[in-house]
Amino acid sequence: MVAFDSAAILSRLAALRAGDAPTHGGRVLSYVYDSGLAEVDELAAQAVRLVQPVNGLDPTTFTSVAVMEREVIGFARELLHGADDVVGSVTTGGTESCLLAVKTARDVWRAAGGTGRARLIAPVTVHAAFHKAAHYFDLELDLVPVDPATGALDPDALIARLGPDVALAVVSAPSYPFAGLDPVEVVAAACDDAGVACHVDGCIGGWILPFWRAADGSPLPLWDFRVPGVTSVSADLHKFGYAPKGASVLLQRGRDRQRTQYFATTGWPGYPVVNPTMLGSKSAGALAASWAIVQALGARGFAELAESCRRATAALTDIISDIEGLRIVGDPVGPLLAVATDESVPEDRRVDPHHWADRAHRRGWQLQLQPGLAQADGTRLPHTTHLTITPVTEQRVDELEAALRASADEVRGVPRADASAVLGALPSGLADAPLDSETAAGLLEAIGLAGSGMRPARVSRTSSRRSSPSSRPSRRRSPSGC
């Protein structure tokens, strides 16, 4: 047996990790979802370790996987008010849940006689995972423009596009870019009438909106399985389920529908394959951690954490609304919001949200840049800065307030930077174009994955084109994700 020095290996890893953005403590307001409960993290870590050698591919061999999955799905079904006909799978994340929802809907549509290329309709605020799904499964992605000022979907605009070639309509609860809760009841009712499947993307909201109420204390409009016509819902455990990355649930209404999600074959000389999800061999780690967290917190624990997020979100909403030159976009529902320039004030009083985020970053707070978008109707969604609020935020609201106010004061009146700065050196027109190998290499280099892997991920992408320090982002940000 080779000798190895665990301590040295782990110390190198610890050194690498020291270069990462902080995953705990609330300084990164996207990507990470910190419950603030060290004992919950420790429980999750021990659960991961216990199942480390297990292969989640075969729950008949590794029966713990079947039990954990059944219990997690049972809890999620209750949370989302599914009746007995609602069944589900634990997937490896939001993207996989969304991919499977689309694949299922396409195959159900085909089985019902649909021919040619199916269409997927959704507001432009729908998560990019659905762009990916349409691309992978060859559906036409038909994006409905939203109100450019608020990001809100007019349900009639979406309903008008229903037709026999539509395999799926997708709405969000809430959407990632502006946290809008789409009009699920109206859209799902129209889909039901038209015989079209309707997916509710609750990836970010699914584990927290059940405990949320509107700012005035009233309950939210219905968005889950209580709404007839909703055929599937995705909800990420690795977001407000506080689990380590690699866990989400996809619930489907109806066993027959869910069977369409499966891939099964005995048409090869190896073991019979029955895969409810996209992977074959897979880790049971994030499932076990999710299961343990669900046992530990229960609905009451999730409700308490949600309440903390709600208080912090309300406080930050007041604070940001009070900062001259900035505005919160639309009517956010849940613990996330997007901040744009307030164009109702004179130009020299306006605050560019990206300059603002840049200054906040210098103060140790990482907010996420969102680039804005030209819609098909000629209107333009503003570029914004995104904040996801987690349970650790509440105890740091005062510190964050000071940083947000001081950052705004520093850049008030400074015009926006070149839009391309948001995406650093990423090639323009990236969307939907197949990547040639040169573009792909440039992209990998831009996000720090090229070459020997020794390149620090956070390289400055500033160029000589932008010379004023105030219009220069101090760092790269990942172009996507949350």
Ligand SMILES: *Cc1c(COP(=O)(O)O)cnc(C)c1O
């Ligand atoms: C996070 C998210 C997704 C995709 O999830 P991943 O877990 O990052 O794959 C999809 N939809 C919404 C609304 C999300 O917030």
